[in-house]
Amino acid sequence: MAAPASTQTVDLVARFPDSVSADARPGYTGFIVKKENLLEVATAIRDEFGYDLLTAVTGVDYIAENKMEVVYHAYKTTGGAGLTFKVQVDRVDPVEVPSVVGIWAGADFQEREAWDLLGIKFTGHPDLRRILMWEGYEGHPLRKDWKEPFFEEEAKPFKSRWPDGQHTFAENKNPFRDNLKFPEGFDPEAYQPENEDDLYASLERFRSKGENDRLKTDHIVVNMGPHHPSTHGVLRVAVTLDGETITGLKPVMGYLHRNHDKIGERNTYLQIIPYTDRLDYFNSMSNNFGYVTTIEKLMKIPVAERAEYIRVIMAELSRIQNHLIFIGMLMNDLGTMYTPSLYAFEERELVLDIFEAVSGARMMCNYFRFGGVVRDIPDFAMQKIKDLVFDRLPAKTDEMERFLNENEVLVARLKGIHVLNAEDAIKYSVTGPVLRAAGVPYDLRRAEPYSVYDRFDFDVAVRHNADMMDNYLIRFDEIRQSLRILEQAIKQIPEGPINSQKPAYQVRVPAGEAYGRIESPKGELGFYVVSNGKPNPYRYHVRPASFVNLQAVESMCIGAKIADFVALLAMFDIVMGELDR
Amino acid sequence: MYGKGILKGLSVTWKRFWDTYTEDISWMVRGKKRYNTQEGIAHRSSKDTKGIFTVQYPEEQLIQPEEFRYVPFLVYDEGEEGKKEIRCTSCGICAKVCPPQCIWIVRTNDPSTGRPVPVPTNFYIDMDICMNCGFCAEYCPFDAIKMDHDFDIASYERNVYNLEKLLKPASYYNSIRPENAAREDEARRAKEALKAAKAEAKPAAAA
């Protein structure tokens, strides 16, 4: 089990007796920092105490106490427990909190998200625009007093479904006969839509002054996406180009923002599980894993021994197929259309057959429950897992390497194209294979072991050149390590029950907060949940790996050629379902 | 030599291409049919699959594992004279547990007493909201709602299913999920036997 967050290793109160107090609310941990001293304390946390990786920043709207809270989770890249600190401000507009972007650049997108969805203004943020919704959108949706157009009730289950549940379309209940809500007296004909000047102005941020003095060249703005075959979904990237060189770049996202957090806060704890499947839709097993570990932390329940092994087996199989697809898709982006991805999808289909046999669905498995898993692995599926792990997958990984690794064109495209060095990666809170390819052996399965990962013998895959070639090769290393874990897990898996709890469709979760995180194939996947003892969470926030990793893309691509950009973006292995939620 | 890596890679594709024909020949020599047979499909989904990987839907179909789930349906037992004995008691657990809240149940009230009768008057599932999570089937205490194997349900209209369209016989359920059905039947029988034993024991104790 992961070390509980309560074992704080530093005593901030002793260091800052005037500006820091311990969070004494029952079930809560960490420290509450005074707003005026936030920057000073944060600098000390980074420099004196060594918490160099700020993973999650999010806000909570405590409407009953008339307070807004910003929660920060900082960790050390050397491993170990984290540090949680919070800032509380009165819920009076404008809600203002100093921005920590100057200390951890990785707070950038997450602060923008908190501004967008909660309306917390981060003073000193260099580029505070809406990030998931569009400029001009009315309201801040995650505030507790903000209701959606199709709002029915505060919490599920809705009363209109039973016992007198006549089917109606939600559209019929809405005055606009659609999922729409306009301010009172709104006149669409007189409305002038906001333009995107702010976005294009922000593109100029990185361009050095005086650069144009030598030779006057025109810079052109190119918008890639949201419909683009190589942006891995509906991501849009605004790029300024000087010839073929990128001089400015901004990702624009939110084209798949499906309101995961808001819907999650209305769901019961159990109902969230199938929704997490749809975050990173390549790895529903990993998402389930992250979510249930967080809730188990809150509920303080044990997990059945056999279930722990089943979870590890599923998560690692998921990682293998994800990395194979990554390789296939990277080849697509480089122009090796189809053949490698067809080979990758073949292995993926075989892995999905296993998922289908154990959980019933190929992609949206919905397989984990609090305390265990839904059902045991059937014998024929176990045999299939063994066949794949001991027999097919090692051979196919070798074949894939033989197929691609020495290909001269591939080497020319990948070798020596710099991605991200360790310092920048940590600065921008990048986690996952990209960080490890930069030489930082930070893998949560080792750094802060969860589940039963501490029982397996495996190496954290690390490479040191931080170029595209290393980023590509590290996926093969990780596949091999996953296979090692799988071999041990299959051999060690004990007999026994698969759930420590009785099946129940409503679980009791004591009041409190928890931040749980796992090493998903894309990086750190975190869940921050606040419970107030009711059947549905008070605050439910996902810290997705893709979203936070993408912060580095701007500084990473400046100066690169536009032809390399698609491949550079592919290195993060982004998935829009997770990025936009 | 420049180009060696490419040739090495091409040898992999060449082998894959060639495997299709060697496999075909080896199946032919053994006198077995590789296409349009269950055995052939199973082999193409196993670890030994080589060469052609395609399962030619709709002529062939992948072998669905028992747990495969698509959309829910309601089970009824066939009573005498084709009477449909619906297992559902309209307790509403499925409607409560449904994450996207796509189940609507109208409970039946006895017109004389006004008290609820354990049978639904109507049952709606909006198939275009359903997220195929399988919670309804998992938490139903009466084995009344189950997940279907039939995925060929695309249509030219929005899909809102009512009670009539949702009902399928228990024999169908037993055919798609034999192991689950057997286990559940067993459990139900055991429960009824226990109940009967208790009922017997009670008058005995009273006497």
Next chain:
Amino acid sequence: MENEKLSLPNYNIPEDLENVVAITTLDRLYNWGRRSSVWPLMFGLACCAIEMIAAQTARYDMARFGMEVMRPTPRQADMMLVSGTVTKKMLPAIIRLYNQMPEPKYVVAMGACASSGGPFKEGYNVVAGIDKFLPVDVYIPGCPPTPQALIAGMIKLQEKIDKQSIKKVRWYEKGKVDSNYVPMPVLGPDLIDVRRNAEIKQAASQKTTQESA
């Protein structure tokens, strides 16, 4: 393909000439050509897009239906497979793509989200079904539909194409330049469907009077 289904009922064809009359045979030829080369727009939105890709790969191989030529440009595509959740922010881009597609064009709503908003229907940024804006030809339930279910839906689309008649199709109608043009929605305080401006204005003002009353 049943030939009888295709012949128009208002043409009184003698029985012995049934398979020779031009209107029937031309339709058949025309539809056969179109149904066997439906080029989808290479356009993935969300989770369903992965199953769409899977349906294109070796195991399911949509090439058997002439559907493997995924065109990234809408100008070469015949069918828009709306594969995933349509968000309000994304909708203008989708409408723009749709308007650029040449007739004949088809829209398939793949999965629950595209059909009705699906599990995310209640979300503030989600459009409750692409059929609010585009004419949907086939709805495929499932979350996500398995590749086989997708192919089953594609077969349904082919059946629909089979039933169309060259004389009646909208893209050859006189006087209609672009019969299926959808005006671009505007992103305002919420999504504004410009076709319904008057209605929105009325509904927005009514709410005020109701609340003040």
